[in-house]
Amino acid sequence: MKINRRSLALGAAALTLPGLVRAQSGTIKFGFTAALTGPFNEFGEGINRGAQIAVEECNKAGGINGRMVELAEVLDDQLVPDRAVQNLRRILDNREIVGLMCPSGSGPTLAIADMIQADGRPIINPQAQTPTIVYPNGPDKPPRPNLFSISIGNLVESEKLAAALSEFTRIGILHESTGYGVTGADLVRREIMRRKPAARVTVESYNQRAQDMTAQLVRVQRANAEAMLVIGLGADFAVIRRNMSRLNINLALFGAAGAVTVPYIEGAGDLVAGTRAVNHAAFGRRPMHGAAQKFADLYRAKFGTDRWYGPDAANPLISLAGTVGSGYDCINLLIDAIRRVNSTAAADVVRALDQTKDYEGATISRISFTSQNHVALKLEDLGTYEMLKRGDRVVLELRD
Amino acid sequence: MDDFFFSLLLAGISVGAVYALIALGLNLTFWTTKTLNFGQGSLMMLCAMLTVFISSQGLAITLAVVGSLAVVAALGVFIERWTVRPALESSGGSMGWVVSTLGFGIFLQGMAAKYFGSQAVAFPDVVFTAQDFVTVFGQYISLQYLVVLAVAVALILAFELFIRRTVWGQAVHAVSLDPELALVQGIPVRRLILGSFMLSSILAGVAGVLIAQIGGTVDPAFGFDLVLLGFVAAVLGGMGSSLGALAGGLLVGVISKLVGGYVSTAAEHGIAFALLMLALAVRPQGLFGRPEVSKA
Known part of the structure; x- marks a missing residue:
């Protein structure tokens, strides 16, 4: 049989087309690497739980414009930067992943920041505090275009x-x-x-x-x-x-x-x-603002009054916001951006995140970003x- | 005495006493098999974590400590039987035991993380709390520090007496010099070796409990750094010498704290390894060790 360039191209198209169709019609996939085990897993496992709650809540409400969402790649780095880099490589190799969350600490996040910037897909930082994660050239210079932060930044x-x-x-x-x-x-x-x-x-x-x-x-x-x-x-x-x-x-x-x-x-x-x-x-604050109270109720319903939540059902630990709530907010921000632009293309989602205004998060009552400001937390938060x-x-x- | 100096000295003596206990544990197996159990750090961790677990089930803290020590003693036997002996027998004295004891330690860490969780858990106060202290000549002395020091020194002196004054101690000494000749003379070499691993593990467990009550928390990675410092103390004092272990431990502890206080806290940890390098260069047999002599 004679194989020419045209038949090869047609074959390749035939092979990739079902994938494309699947990517368009299947679940919307997110991924992240975090310290799920090891001595610092209160942070990594925390954001994992927050992300799970956000995904379940979204799917119960019908997903994003009819499409379900999924945590497709959740990998463990134990807060070790090298492992975070390896994990992120694997996550980025999965082209179906449309949004990510940064690892739990500054070391792993700094290690992956350049890689994710080069890739271009949107990523949100839940916990790492070092300012250079968002502003590699100083806080008065433009941020990394696709990296946003809701963490308690050092600044x-x-x-x-x-x-x-x-x-x-x-x-x-x-x-x-x-x-x-x-x-x-x-x-x-x-x-x-x-x-x-x-x-x-x-x-x-x-x-x-x-x-x-x-x-x-x-x-x-x-x-x-x-x-x-x-x-x-x-x-x-x-x-x-x-x-x-x-x-x-x-x-x-x-x-x-x-x-x-x-x-x-x-x-x-x-x-x-x-x-x-x-x-x-x-x-x-008492009463807590609506999104914070809703998140606390969702957490307690799913995981009970455990180590992260604390023993008092009426008063969750303050640290629940940073350890778990920030993961919940990150995934919800991605969901909100995708819903607004009705697209999962990286450039569209980044643009939508840039236009986030007064989004009510669980940890920060009003989250806003602009193309020059990718840090949501303000002094009054x-x-x-x-x-x-x-x-x-x-x-x-x-x-x- | 200057408050600043006194605080550093006391803390140095206290943590140094723990290093000495670890060094003595390493010495015990070195006497009988010329091997070191690099899984000591994990035994320290396991004993402390088991104490937390058992006491959380409602048992008195002293019973929890005793029960945990029994478990690590049994693990000492296991380590000798399944990690050290096969390595020594199969490779005719090569260094396979280094990897196997270290590997077993890492395995224990993994098991502890799986069954007790990988986060730091609170360790209960065993005898005194961090707020208990006595005043001597106007100086506050923490009773927790004093207990650590007293237990460590008492155990080391007891071991020294055991080795010097008892028949079993002499038997251990004989095994350390020539195990084959000791066997010919009817000394139960196998039992002594097993006993040395059990006691070494118990010492690791005691050290783990003592240091965990100082810090207040324990997690599966606990103990690894401490065993390195115990190793430095053993080499500095002279491998195989009980008094050397005590002197080496106290020296490492006190010098580290004084350097941390007077020079820089960043140099506190590194100074122990600088001391190790210096000792190996100037006096390889350590402070109380004797140089090995080979006769043709």
Whole structure:
């Protein structure tokens, strides 16, 4: 049989056409890589649960213009950047994936950012805080065209933390030695100095999972600090708080959003009382705004009052917003954009995300993006909480 | 005494005592088989996690600790039988046991993650809380630190007495020098080897419980860094020496904390490995070790 170019082209078209048709008429597919297992899975498994709830809610309501949605590629990276890169390669090889969510932390997200920018498909960042993820050339330069963020970014968080610390003159900052910790500490220090040039800030670092922080704490103590801020994750924050108690160090204690999670409350026990922290304001307000309350109800109906939600059915943990709610919002934003443009083409969805205006999310009450602003969180979306002991429970009360 | 220096010294002694316990555990198997159990870190983790699990079922914390120690002791026997012995027998003394003990440790981590979850869980206070302390000459001394120090020093001294003053201790010494000759003389070499792995695992478990109550949380990855520092302590003090383990552990702990306090906290961890390199270059047999002599 003679095979010419034309018959080859026809054959190829015949092979690809069913796929195209399937892609048009089948489910709308999303994908992401996150720390589903490993010591940081409260974040990765959290956004996975949020994404599941969003997909189920959408499908129950009839999908997007009649098409169902699906989490087609959900891979585990354990917060390891190399693994996140491998996983994303596999996800991007699946051409049916039309929207993505960034991994749980700054390290993996920074590792995949260039790759996803080159690919062009829309991606939304739920949790990673480093500003260069969205603005690789600085916050005053244009963002990556297809990468959007609803996380508590270091820039806004540092402003809120500096405001909370403004009553003190001598301040210690203890941060983990990761990109998140280093960037966060630097931004907070600069913001404190901008607000109060006479302030004295002592900055110390620690490695994640260190079991003793005496050296760091006594250095902060020797600097006569009146207050100390911890930028790190909950389990390490618990070690620091217990260590402070052993050394009889009594400073006003502040934590960044990542620090005030369940491992801190469980690990430090009664010692958490008095700790102040910055986190999403949405879950601390009463009544919660509609989308936040609806999300909390959906979560409780599906997963119950578990580790992420907390034991009090009426009052979900504040950290539920950042650990789970942000995943829910990311997928809902993608769904909303696809619905508005009635297309799954990458350029169309990115354009629709650029035009998102006052979308009511669970974690941020009004989410807006423009082509120059891809960060949704604003200062007023954050609250300063104080941890209080009520009976046998620890509660966070919104102070500011 | 300067508060700053005293705080660093006390913390250094306390964590150094834990490194010493781990080093002693490594020494025990080194005496009898010339091997090290690199899965010690996972045994520390497992003992701490089992303690959390058992106590959460309503059992008293002391019973939970004892039960967990029994489990890791049994695992010590398993490690000797299924990871070390086959490696030694099949390859005539090659380094296969390094991979097999490390591999078993990683397997234990995976199992712990599967059955207990991979997130950090709170570890209960065993005897004292982080708020309990005594005041000596105006200095606050944490009772948790004192307990760690007391338990570690007591165990190490007991082992030293056991080796020097008892018949079984002499038998261990004989096995460490020449296991074949010891067997010919009727010493139960196999039982001693099994016993050394059991005791080594128990020491790892005790170290795990002690350090977990300091930190307040434990997760499946717990223990891996600590076993590296225990290894540094063992080499620094002299492989095979109990007092060397104690001296090495305290030295690593105190120097790390002093460097962290006076120089930079970023250098705190690295200084232990700098000490290791220095010891290997200047005194390879360690502080209390004897140089090996080969007779033709």
